[in-house]
Every structure is written in C-alpha cells, then in structure tokens.
Amino acid sequence: MSTPQESARLEQIKRSWQQKRQITERLDKIKTKIGVYSGKGGVGKTTVAVNLAVTLAKQGATVGLLDVDIDCPNVAKVMGITEKPDYIEGQIIPVEKHGVKVVSMAFFQENQDEAIIWRGPMIHNAINQFLQATDWAELDYLVIDLPPGTSDSPLTIMQSLPMDGFLVVSTPQDLANLDAKRCINMIRKLNLNVLGVVENYTGDIFGKGGGKDLANETEVPYLGDLALRSSYRDTSQPTILLDSAVEEEFDAMATVLKKSLKEVGSEAP
Numbered sequence: 001m002s003t004p005q006e007s008a009r010l011e012q013i014k015r016s017w018q019q020k021r022q023i024t025e026r027l028d029k030i031k032t033k034i035g036v037y038s039g040k041g042g043v044g045k046t047t048v049a050v051n052l053a054v055t056l057a058k059q060g061a062t063v064g065l066l067d068v069d070i071d072c073p074n075v076a077k078v079m080g081i082t083e084k085p086d087y088i089e090g091q092i093i094p095v096e097k098h099g100v101k102v103v104s105m106a107f108f109q110e111n112q113d114e115a116i117i118w119r120g121p122m123i124h125n126a127i128n129q130f131l132q133a134t135d136w137a138e139l140d141y142l143v144i145d146l147p148p149g150t151s152d153s154p155l156t157i158m159q160s161l162p163m164d165g166f167l168v169v170s171t172p173q174d175l176a177n178l179d180a181k182r183c184i185n186m187i188r189k190l191n192l193n194v195l196g197v198v199e200n201y202t203g204d205i206f207g208k209g210g211g212k213d214l215a216n217e218t219e220v221p222y223l224g225d226l227a228l229r230s231s232y233r234d235t236s237q238p239t240i241l242l243d244s245a246v247e248e249e250f251d252a253m254a255t256v257l258k259k260s261l262k263e264v265g266s267e268a269p
C-alpha cells in the first residue's frame, strides 16, 4: 500500500507525462516551427511575424501564428482580431484571420492594458498549457512571436517549445546589432538553429547594411531587408495586403527562409 503522499506524487508524475505526450502529439502535426526573435523590443518582430505568416499562407501553406511575447502580446491587434478563441471540450480553437490560425497570450488577458509579470516557472507552465490545449490540426508552418532579449522569458520559451530555427530581426544600426549578436549566441548556446537575419527600417533615415554585416560576421544566412515605409501606419490589415512593395520584400524573404529551412533539415513545403 502506498501512502497518500506517494499516491499524490504518482498522480503528479502521471499528469506531467500525459501533458508531455499530448504536447508531442500536437507538435508532431506541425511540420515547421519558426521563432521570430530580436535583441530588443520595437525592432519589428511582430511586424515580421505577422507579415511572414500571411505571406506563407498566401503561397498556399497552412500556417499558424503563436504570440508568446508575454510582456507585449501584440499579434492579435496587428492581425485585427477582436474576438476570443473558442473552447471546445477543453481545447483552444485558434482564431482564423487572413488565412492564418492565431493564438495569443493576449486572448487570456482580462483587458488590453493589463501588465503581465510572470516568472520562469509560470511562463513554462502557461506555455505548456497553451501547447497542450491548442488544436492547430495539421500545419505546414507555425510562426512564433517571441519575447525580445536574452532574459528569462525567451530562454524558458526556447526550452519548452522545440523550434526548427529562429529568424533574428535587427536594424541598420550598430547598437541593435550588438543585441542581435547576443541573441544569436544564445540560440547557438542552446544548440538551436539560426535561420537568418532580417534588417528592418532600411532606408535614408537609419541607413542600410547593418543586418548584412551581422549575418556575415556570425555566418548565418541574410534573409533580406525591409524598408522603412509609411504604409505600416495603416494598421487595418497586415501591410503585405496593403502595399505591393512590402509584399515583394516578404515574398523574397520567404524564398530565402525556405532554403535555409531545407538546410537545417526541416520538412517545410
């Protein structure tokens, strides 16, 4: 006979195994998981994640977009999603918009301005619950908007979510590249793949070339640059749907990204 403590412990182990198994089953149905990452906030991570996801969907792939930027979960806003996801028998059904299935941490906030202060184990738990409960069905790509920087939250997420690789967003300026370099080092320390660097805000104001230099220096693929444009001010839709020049930039980026994914052995279409 086992003591109540032993039974409780056994029960806990069983639950944690069930959770792990369920997460593995869920993620098995997703061919490619891409993290979008940066050294700091405001460099265009959400912009890249959203427009990349919609680009891949337009090219015919089945795509999911997961927003786990705990402190600033902006994906739903940028995608123009106001409704909450459905729960069916304890499962989260992603909200579909512009051909992309979306789940965001923001769906579980009481109100938009609420500050979310979470620590490592809570983040780990929340991510696991997300992964366990979300019914993505089959996906070719899951694009994940990560928290910026090299602190506890991105680290926890990188360790809980098995990703095929990361796309690092930087800017033409040196300082951002220093942060981006730290990010690349962190990804490598965790033995994960860097799929490439994107330079955002390219143009007369901030210049050009920092992203490419960073890619050369760290020996990762360069995925292209995204010009600083006023068309991003219209937030009614993802910008690739509003501006054909932006659409071209993202199409070109997706092409190089797919090549990079093949090189790391991903089965992306």
Ligand SMILES: Nc1ncnc2c1ncn2[C@@H]1O[C@H](COP(=O)(O)OP(=O)(O)O)[C@@H](O)[C@H]1O
Binding pocket: 038, 040, 041, 042, 043, 044, 045, 046, 047, 048, 074, 200, 201, 202, 226, 227, 228, 229, 230, 232, 233
């Ligand atoms: N290439 C660009 N040109 C003009 N504005 C941009 C560009 N990229 C992003 N933005 C704008 O900059 C702001 C910050 O971008 P965002 O993607 O939210 O950054 P992050 O997710 O890294 O914090 C947003 O208002 C976005 O619309």
Ligand SMILES: [Mg+2]
Binding pocket: 045, 046, 047, 069, 072, 074
């Ligand atoms: Mg963001």
